[in-house]
Amino acid sequence: MRDINKAVKYKKENPKCVNCGCTEYDKLHVHHIVPLCFGGNDVESNMVTLCTECHMRAHQKVAKGNTKNCTGRKPKVAYEEACVHIKRFLDGEIGSNELKDLLKVSRKYQSSVWDIRSLRKYLMEHGISLDEAKETTYESSRRLNIEYERREVA
Structure with missing residues (x-):
């Protein structure tokens, strides 16, 4: 079960988009570096704050399979x-x-x-x-x- 409170707390503690620097709190989202569907979780090392626009771009890269420049954990086995x-x-x-x-x-x-x-x-x-x-x-x-x-x- 996900702990939504961790994401809310993270957003409050990091109220700035890491990509563009946006500080409009209502436009900020918590983005999971390793998506939850790929085994990511709600730990600080897997979360970044992104504004709406940057968050949408990040998910478009994943949806298109264009993840060459995306961050995330490298697999332990090739x-x-x-x-x-x-x-x-x-x-x-x-x-x-x-x-x-x-x-x-x-x-x-x-x-x-x-x-x-x-x-x-x-x-x-x-x-x-x-x-x-x-x-x-x-x-x-x-x-x-x-x-x-x-x-x-x-």
Whole structure:
């Protein structure tokens, strides 16, 4: 569950657009450097204050896939390597917990495996819908996660 109060507090403590310097409080927004849909969260290191215009431009870059100049966390595993693990996950060879470990996603990251940026990119590049991928991996992933957790305990 998101803590909206963190974003409101951040905006009050940082009442200036980091891009253009706008200080009109009603035009300011809290922007997440790593979008929430890609696993970003409401921590200060992931938030910046932007005015309406700069915020819209930032989201247009993400929507168009033009993120070369966007800031954000670099993945811990190269995309090419991640693709190998993602394919194994989608083929039912490994479960979601093992995929998170292989992609070096923090155990603190409680969101769904489907929120991992490289997994979503892989699905988009291979023309696989999110619903289709979820349907084909749900049962095998559940079974494999139980086996993986048993191995970890042992």
